[in-house]
Amino acid sequence: MNQPASAYFIEERHDPSETHTLAVLVQNEPGVLARVIGLFSGRGYNIESLTVSETESQKHLSRITIVTTGTPMVIEQIKHQLDRMVPVYRVVDMTQSGRAIERELAMVKVHGVGEHRVEALRLADAFRARVIDATTESFVFEITGNTSKINQFIDLMRPLGLVEVSRTGVAAIGRGPEGM
Amino acid sequence: MSETSHKPDQMTGAAMIVRALIDHGVKHIFGYPGGAVLPIYDEIFQQDSVEHILVRHEQGAGHAAEGYARSTGKPGVALVTSGPGATNMVTPLTDALMDSIPLVCITGQVPTHLIGNDAFQECDTVGITRPCTKHNWLVRDVNDLAKVLHEAFYVATTGRPGPVVVDVPKDVQFAVGTYHPPRKSDVHISYAPRVKGDANQIRKAVALLASAKRPVIYSGGGVINSGREASKLLRELVEITGFPITSTLMGLGAYPATGKNWLGMLGMHGTYEANMTMHDCDVMLCVGARFDDRITGRTDAFSPGSKKIHIDIDPSSINKNIRVDVPIIGDCGNILGDLLQVFKAEAKKPDVKEWWQQIAKWRGRNSLYYRKNNDIIMPQYAVQRLFELTRGKDTYITTEVGQHQMWAAQFFGFEEPNRWMTSGGLGTMGYGLPCAVGVQVAHPNSLVIDIAGDASVQMTIQEMSTAVQYELPIKIFILNNQYMGMVRQWQQLLHGNRLSHSYTEALPDFVKLAEAYGCVGLQAIKPADLDGAIKEMISVKRPVLFDCRVAALENCFPMIPSGKAHNEMLLPEQATDEATAAAFAGGKALV
Numbered sequence: 001m002n003q004p005a006s007a008y009f010i011e012e013r014h015d016p017s018e019t020h021t022l023a024v025l026v027q028n029e030p031g032v033l034a035r036v037i038g039l040f041s042g043r044g045y046n047i048e049s050l051t052v053s054e055t056e057s058q059k060h061l062s063r064i065t066i067v068t069t070g071t072p073m074v075i076e077q078i079k080h081q082l083d084r085m086v087p088v089y090r091v092v093d094m095t096q097s098g099r100a101i102e103r104e105l106a107m108v109k110v111h112g113v114g115e116h117r118v119e120a121l122r123l124a125d126a127f128r129a130r131v132i133d134a135t136t137e138s139f140v141f142e143i144t145g146n147t148s149k150i151n152q153f154i155d156l157m158r159p160l161g162l163v164e165v166s167r168t169g170v171a172a173i174g175r176g177p178e179g180m
Numbered sequence: 181m182s183e184t185s186h187k188p189d190q191m192t193g194a195a196m197i198v199r200a201l202i203d204h205g206v207k208h209i210f211g212y213p214g215g216a217v218l219p220i221y222d223e224i225f226q227q228d229s230v231e232h233i234l235v236r237h238e239q240g241a242g243h244a245a246e247g248y249a250r251s252t253g254k255p256g257v258a259l260v261t262s263g264p265g266a267t268n269m270v271t272p273l274t275d276a277l278m279d280s281i282p283l284v285c286i287t288g289q290v291p292t293h294l295i296g297n298d299a300f301q302e303c304d305t306v307g308i309t310r311p312c313t314k315h316n317w318l319v320r321d322v323n324d325l326a327k328v329l330h331e332a333f334y335v336a337t338t339g340r341p342g343p344v345v346v347d348v349p350k351d352v353q354f355a356v357g358t359y360h361p362p363r364k365s366d367v368h369i370s371y372a373p374r375v376k377g378d379a380n381q382i383r384k385a386v387a388l389l390a391s392a393k394r395p396v397i398y399s400g401g402g403v404i405n406s407g408r409e410a411s412k413l414l415r416e417l418v419e420i421t422g423f424p425i426t427s428t429l430m431g432l433g434a435y436p437a438t439g440k441n442w443l444g445m446l447g448m449h450g451t452y453e454a455n456m457t458m459h460d461c462d463v464m465l466c467v468g469a470r471f472d473d474r475i476t477g478r479t480d481a482f483s484p485g486s487k488k489i490h491i492d493i494d495p496s497s498i499n500k501n502i503r504v505d506v507p508i509i510g511d512c513g514n515i516l517g518d519l520l521q522v523f524k525a526e527a528k529k530p531d532v533k534e535w536w537q538q539i540a541k542w543r544g545r546n547s548l549y550y551r552k553n554n555d556i557i558m559p560q561y562a563v564q565r566l567f568e569l570t571r572g573k574d575t576y577i578t579t580e581v582g583q584h585q586m587w588a589a590q591f592f593g594f595e596e597p598n599r600w601m602t603s604g605g606l607g608t609m610g611y612g613l614p615c616a617v618g619v620q621v622a623h624p625n626s627l628v629i630d631i632a633g634d635a636s637v638q639m640t641i642q643e644m645s646t647a648v649q650y651e652l653p654i655k656i657f658i659l660n661n662q663y664m665g666m667v668r669q670w671q672q673l674l675h676g677n678r679l680s681h682s683y684t685e686a687l688p689d690f691v692k693l694a695e696a697y698g699c700v701g702l703q704a705i706k707p708a709d710l711d712g713a714i715k716e717m718i719s720v721k722r723p724v725l726f727d728c729r730v731a732a733l734e735n736c737f738p739m740i741p742s743g744k745a746h747n748e749m750l751l752p753e754q755a756t757d758e759a760t761a762a763a764f765a766g767g768k769a770l771v
Contacts, residue, residue: 008473008742027370030318035310042311073499080496086315086335089370 015071019048020095021102021172022079023180027087028054028062035085036064045070045078049104049147049169061089067147067170092180094172102172106150107132108141112161120160127153138163189360193322194219194353197286200329202229203361206257208248208621209233210241214261215301216288219353233621233650236642238265240614242272243640246281247618250601251576253407255282255336256618262288263301266347267308271608274312276343278605279430280405282336283343285313291351292320305347314342320349322357330366339373340494341405373493377508377515382522384506385465385489390527392463394535395423398446401430401604402468402492402512404597410513411597414467415439417520422532424539426454428469429589430604437593443539444548447475448740449586452547452749453539458483459746460538466490468512471501472605481745491515547738548590549752557707559584559659559730563591563631566657569714574626575599576619580612580636583665583736588631610639613656617643620652627655627718634660634687644697647723655717655724661732662687669735674742694725703727 026032048067055063083091094100110120124141133140210233213221235241238260245256266287276283290299306318315335317328332344403410411434418441425435426443444451464486476482488504498507550560578601579585594600603611612630620628647654667682694701700720704713717724737752
């Protein structure tokens, strides 16, 4: 007899998922990135993109930019969970503030000869991508922009001999004179 | 943090650890020695300000420290060695994290130059304990040690309390550095938990409470953690509003069980009146509880018609499971104080007479009913007798996890906070016995009873030896039904009564076992023997293992079946085989 059962109340939720970019200011100390990443894996949150670097070396502060997806309730949880970690100074939801600029850098290697090569160069020019390495049969382009622009460029390069892509992930900053 | 006026001092890392314990007022620590903590043990040997209690397994040290903390409101301290010492602490650390117990755990580590080398008894302690602590530290420089130790105590005890780990490599214990007493700058400036509630939110809450027709107060462990003052204020709030009050498993004792507004515990095995009141209320005041899944039943049917006020010190508890209308972030006691002030100044006692009449009808269902038996001890009866015979005594209760835990929560009435120690969030079998050890260390002249199950108690039974060594007269009251009762109950209700591995074929003779450990063994088999044996247990001034043989197949009711809401409880008188099968079959579609 098949009798599925559980000690837990299992409910399906159908709230739509949203994508948010979070800026997290942390004390730059050993293990801090592991704490942040561990929180995401441990609680089953998504990381679409993550960038981290020290931004204020005198104060030992690093800035982590995380792009994540989830229902509004989950996004709220993520922010609170991050904020209560001991070495986390501030968490700002760049998407919620609606006044953020997001940029990403990608290096895109394309292999091709003849017409493909010419087409790749033409498209690169249209996207304001720079050639930072070239051989007679390949290019490495450097492109900066928001995520969708980069995705679009990569999609266009695919049939023209895309070899590989290296992306930095998203960095974000608020518009206007105020800091975070 | 207090600013005491010691002069900075040169000493070894090991000496700093003992010195820091003294500076934080620590009187007792629980631990187990090993290679990587020998310098610290050498320092402990040469002083007598801090008494060390030697347990028999590191897990026992952790749970004992939890019991010590929960029953005193002070942080519990454990000291263990590297590798297995640290990994054995993972269960109590996780337990303390789930139940918000302040715990400071110091672990030894292999010397810094060997870290990462797969050295003997090495493990990545900070890596392993990162998800089961509020925060943790690996100290690589002896000159950071004082700062880290002070911060550890501060983080463990402030905000939402929790466990912390300080991992100290052996060379750092030997190295000489500068010690300083606790000071503010020891703490990350990013760590600043909010204590005071927002005045506007409190005003909104008071307006809601004053307009309520069908209110309920739902309190939790946060009230206990906030301190005795919070319980006092909660009682005062109940008094001046006249509202009914229920509590989570962790919150028992904040409001007295003999109080006239007490509904009993709520949740999966809570009373019918508590759950119905939650379901039908129009205003809910949640104080220091977190809408846990054992409490809410199915969340989309949880108290559908109510406005909800939620007081919690941890912002991440707000809107985690249940959307609330008025969140107030801060310390329960602090906010209750402010809320009372505003209520007294601006609000009148609402008329809730009709609501109480409705509640009286629900109470009339007598949801804790069970069939009495003259030949077999019913487990509920055993807890009731234990409660009656210890009434008026200075009693602390700990439990293991399972049916006996729920029966203890249902049938043992708590009048004061900090008297009830149980593993609520993690549900750790084996918690109660070492916990009782810790409670008895903190309260040497009190009556400390572990209400246990025959399966749970065997998980940490070695701590009997600790109780004997330190002459701790704990009482281990085993409701022995020879099953893992809660597992068996679920198997009966949900898995076609296929009792897969929930029966213990070879239980020890608990009386002989007690004697082997140098404890007193008692047994009761018939209801007629029970009172005499309990009285004897209470009067003996030594540790007692009490084998109380109870009805083997009794189930714990009332119960919210899986996938059901608060108003769909299964009551004991309805729990015929057919009704039970039907109630659980309905939930199948959801799972």
